[in-house]
Amino acid sequence: MEVHNEAEYKELLFLNKRLLIFTDMVNSVKDNVKALKCCEKLIKIELGSLKKSKTPISDEELNALIWRYKDFKDIVKRLRKTNDASVYGKAASDLDNLVKKTLEEIADLEENLLPPEEKEEKVSDLAASAKEIASKIGAAAKKVGSAVGGQVEKLKKMLAGGEDCE
DSSP states (O other), rough: OOOOHHHHHHHHHHOOOOHHHHHHHHHHTTTTHHHHHHHHHHHHHEEEHHOOOOOOHHHHHHHHHHHHHHHHHHHHHHHHOOHHHHHHHHHHHHHHHHHHHHHHHHHHHHHHHHHHHHHHHHHHHHHHHHHHHHHHHHHHHHHHHHHHHHHHHOOOHHHSSSOOOO
């Protein structure tokens, strides 16, 4: 992915989240033919508006998004029209792959949207939190170890007959 400015990242993030909403909608009704037909019409409308849009993103990124929408429309069409279980399974698998790819794209965009200072700050905050948690776990382990060790010594003495059972 090439370097973008903040407006491009935000627009790409918005468009990818819209695609994710559509995929979730189709995933929820993928067994209902009439609902899939309505979803297919909505995707066609979204695809048309995306082609005509004047977004602040590069043509390359816009074309990649348009291709994903076309693939998505094809997947919905196959889900709607097929009676063959293997074709339906392949279309459902393709839909899952599209969702996975879109989620990865969203995660990548969100990561790149953060300024470098915030990334460094988050990393240092995570490191400090990890050190604090590790020290607390170490202290708790020492307490548990000494308590268990004391009880083991008492058990040894009791088994040896050196101490009364209390």
